[in-house]
Amino acid sequence: MEQRTTIHIVDADPxxxxxxxxxxxxLRHHAEVYADVGELCQHMPEKGIILAQDDPENGGIDGLIQAMSDNGGWLPIIAMASDPxxxxxxxxxxxxxxxxxxQPADDSALQAAITRVSAEAANQAEYRRRAIEARLRISILSNREREVLDRLTQGRSNKDIARDLSISPRTVEIHRGNMMDKLGARHAAEAVRLKLEASLGDWMH
Incomplete structure (x- = not known):
């Protein structure tokens, strides 16, 4: 008997x-249904697998993932379509x-997909959640603070950053301090780690 899993079905067609x-x-799993991505994200589920109609005209799978990320969530996705x-x-x-x-649905194919995705998702979920959290924290930075963080991640010194951005080293220090405060980073290595974790959302293909 396979483990009981909640499958969140996102499809405009009833x-x-x-x-x-x-x-x-x-298959003795549990189903929750949603007419569209907006309905899913209104009450973003924390567990389960999303079975989503791949509709390019409404953003496709990329749009679904972006919407989940904007709402601070991530769940593994099985896409579906008729003769894709x-x-x-x-x-x-x-x-x-x-x-x-x-489509149409096939019992054995769906169960095989659920089994595969459950195993892979267990390995990826924590990394993706950390990436989403890091992105949300970085999103509150000003453009200049992000520029400083980008260059800090490249291992550049304050003087190098100042020269690159045509500002004074003192101004770089101010932006860097503000950036660290907003990120809740105690030292530069933590800020760099957040930046690298955020880049995991580009999306580990």
Whole structure:
């Protein structure tokens, strides 16, 4: 008996939602359904797997991941579509989907995808959550503070940063101090670590 998993089904077509819900329940998992990404993000779930219709006209999988990130969340995604072309599958996987299913729903294919994604998600979830948290913290920085952080991550000295940005070393120190305060970083290494963790959201393809 496979572990019971909550599958969050995101699809604008109520017939598709109903069909996948039946398959999910037949597999003895639990299904939650959403008409669109906005409805999902209103009450961002913390556990489970998202089974999402890959709809390029409404942002596709990339838009779904961005919306989740904007709401401070991440869950593993299985994309789905009727007879998707290879380019579409590759685009969804590059965006961050961990698997891709063709419709109509198939019990064995869905269970295999759930098993694969659950195993992979366990390895990635913590890294992705840290990336999202780091991005949210960095998002409050001013443009100049981000420029200082970018160069600090490159190992540049205050003098080098000042020369590059055409400002004084003292001004760099002020921006650097403000940046550290906003990030809650006690020293430069912590600020650099946050920057590197944020870059994981580019998205470990």
């Amino acid at each position: 017939r598709n939602r109903a069909a996948f819900s039946r398959v999910v329940f037949n 072309g290879l380019e579409r599958v590759v685009a969804a996987m590059r965006a961050g989907a961990l698997d891709y299913l063709s």
